[in-house]
Amino acid sequence: MTRPTAAVPKPPDSAASAASAARSGPGGLLLWCLCDNAGRIAIAVIGGLLYQLALIGLPWCVERAVDQGITVDDPPATLRWAGVIAAVSVAAALGEIVLGWQSTVSATLTGNRLYLRLADRIGVLDEAALDRYGEGDLSMRGTRDVDLMRTWLMGFASFVTGVVGFTVMIIAILGLDPLLAVVGLACVPPLVLINTVLFPKWFGAANADLSAAHGARADAVEELLSASAAVRGLGGERALVERHDERSSHVTRHTLVTARVSASWAAASPFVPGLAIGVGLAVGGLAVLRDDMSIGGIVAFTSWMSMLVLWVGVLTLRLSQLSQARTAARRLVEVFATEPALAGPTNPAPLPVTGDLVADGVAVRREGRTILAPTSLTARPGELVALTGPMASGKTTLLRVLAHLSAPSEGTVRYGAVPLHQAAPDELRARVAYVPQRPVTVSGTLADNLRLGGEFSDEELREACRLAALDDYLAERPDGLETPLGEGGNTLSGGQSQRLALARALLRNPSVLLLDDVTSAVDTETEKAIVERLTSRRDGLTVVFATHRPAVLAAADRVITLEHAAAPAATDEERVSAGG
Known part of the structure; x- marks a missing residue:
């Protein structure tokens, strides 16, 4: 084993450093995550658009098949529409595969890089800088918070394509009947209020409290595991257990609060388009009786509104994941923004290989x-x-x-x-x-x-x-x-x-x-x-x-x-x- 004779090379700087992006705050870190694997995310969006458009096209195909393809004297027409519907279904399946695969790979790679950047940052912080964090809290930032960022990234492409699908469905309903389009558009204001104003605010506050409670509980677990032997026989074990019990109860309380907000959010969002389906059936049914709309149009409207209910639920989930990711990004930015108390010199002096x-x-x-x-x-x-x-x-x-x-x-x-x-x-x-x-x-x-x-x-x-x-x-x-x-x-x-x-x-x-x-x-x-x-x-x-x-x-x-x-x-x- 020989002594090194040259200075240790510095690790290469990353062109897209999470630490430097974090200087812009949580938004900068979220943007870095999106740019880190922008190519794969773009492919996932393309796959998601194929999936969305094919899914939206299915009710249109069914409408045409019901109104034009199912006739007593023309079995080939029925078979043609059946083939078209099968082909569109295959396209939807392929699009969903591309969406899921690319989203998972990009989120996993970026999440791993984010974890490594965080570990690198913690590695350069000295004791004085790390004193503001507990060991358990740092562990939660490197596990739970990074996982929340990864989950948000995994759903980002489906959120983008879900918004596009929502817009296209409203346009498609407008083509059926203007009054039905009014019913569909009437869903938008309450959905915007529910999904971008009210519940994100409540959920974000509840999730921030839950993250802090998890960090405090993790510190108590670390103390319980590492210090119990030192205080055994001194009566200190009970104090450590009680501290853990108290902080666990905080986690439970904040978990229940977060779950109540999440459950209310998940129930309120699909209720609005679900109510619209009932109104739309009444309006569309009357239009059919007046010969202003076909039976196939009613089928298409019902299918699109059912998809709307489904995708409102998906969009609600993605927005809640965004809220969680912002909370997680804020906690990670705190670590990235922490400077070592022993700051490195601006112009470092070279060290000899050996010396006193x-x-x-x-x-x-x-x-x-x-x-x-x-x-x-x-x-x-x-x-x-x-x-x-x-x-x-x-x-x-x-x-x-x-x-x-x-x-x-x-x-x-x-x-x-x-x-x-x-x-x-x-x-x-x-x-x-x-x-x-x-x-x-x-x-x-x-x-x-x-x-x-x-x-x-x-x-x-x-x-x-x-x-x-x-x-x-x-x-x-x-x-x-x-x-x-x-x-x-x-x-x-x-x-x-x-x-x-x-x-x-x-x-x-x-x-x-x-x-x-x-x-x-x-x-x-x-x-x-x-x-x-x-x-x-x-x-x-x-x-x-x-x-x-x-x-x-x-x-x-x-x-x-x-x-x-x-x-x-x-x-x-x-x-x-x-x-x-």
Whole structure:
């Protein structure tokens, strides 16, 4: 495993970036979704128009067949009209296939891209920027809200063609009888009022409250799953359960409110054209008695008005999906609009491949409370520097500051004489790798978790596993690197997850490795193997290891002991001892 010698290339900018489109607000994000797969959506609209026109043409064909084709002495005429009706039905089926297929593919592709853009955005936000969101809330934005956008996209083409079909049906009814057209047009004002003014407003407000309730409940679930073990025996479980129960009741209440609005909307919209059918039958029936209209015309009118009822229901559904999508887009725009507290420099300074990592008097204070007392350290290439100290002394906070994941309240961190706040974020992440005590494992195989989208050979994966002392786990698995790890890596123990995260970091050949107590869940023999393999490397890797384990402290080139954050400030290397 060799050290990289060139700057890490920046990922190419997207010409149609969801993040940049989101700067225009929810409308801009919705427009980006439509433009992202405009070609497929256009094909879906063409298929939908074929479907609509063929469907509308069927009653016209039936009218002609009833009035002209069904005669005692002309069976061929009946067969011709039957053939015409069959052909129109086939055209309608083909149009619907094109509409459904292209709509589904375009919505799925754009939804996936939107999810990736959102994940990329969250990935560049630091701790301070993410504090405004709960983990469960972010999860809901990346799942439920993206799915609502995808559902709206899937129905967009049918909404467009439904509006066209509605217009064509009114024109067709006008050709039957002007009075019937008046009956059909009389439906339009109440339908516009119902579907564009009243119910969208009520439904949008109810759905916004429901989305917020889902986000709050997701946070409570996350707390219940992650914190219950820590408070077990202290009486805290009941408080967490009660919080979850309260927020679940909010979800239930807002779900019922949204369902009532949706049910009322769905019932009110088709009622108007349904009432018009009854009036139209009376008007048309009288016209037939006066010989002003044929029986086939009545059949066509009834069929078109029945379609009108159907498509009003479809349009109502699409408008409710648009309302949901606007709410979802608003929540996604909030994330896209969030800026990192640690903003990247305008003119970044290049970082050397190797160099000293130096912290000069860094301290972290939040809301008047000292999290990390002023601390200084220097970690040179090839060194293993151990950080130790009591709980709440700021070991994790210091590592996050060294990784430029958190900003110090005072002091400066430099790598190779370049202040970290002046370095390009991508280049800094390539040089400095941070492995938390509780790493994240994704669903998939062992290889998936090691690569995480990177281009690495199987041999490189095995070497990284060896350095992290994960090779014994790998050797025991019949599927090797393709071993499935279960949902969220639930088949791994805590120690195996820590070693996997260490291997993942080593695989990327960082110059500096910041380890947050990553051997806390492994046995002493495994811990010894990890330390020996890390220290045996002679390629200039700098390791800063926060730990209280004797084996690591004994192997360290230097040990820095942090005092409790409330105590006088920690100094640098006066409290350092060679080899522990």
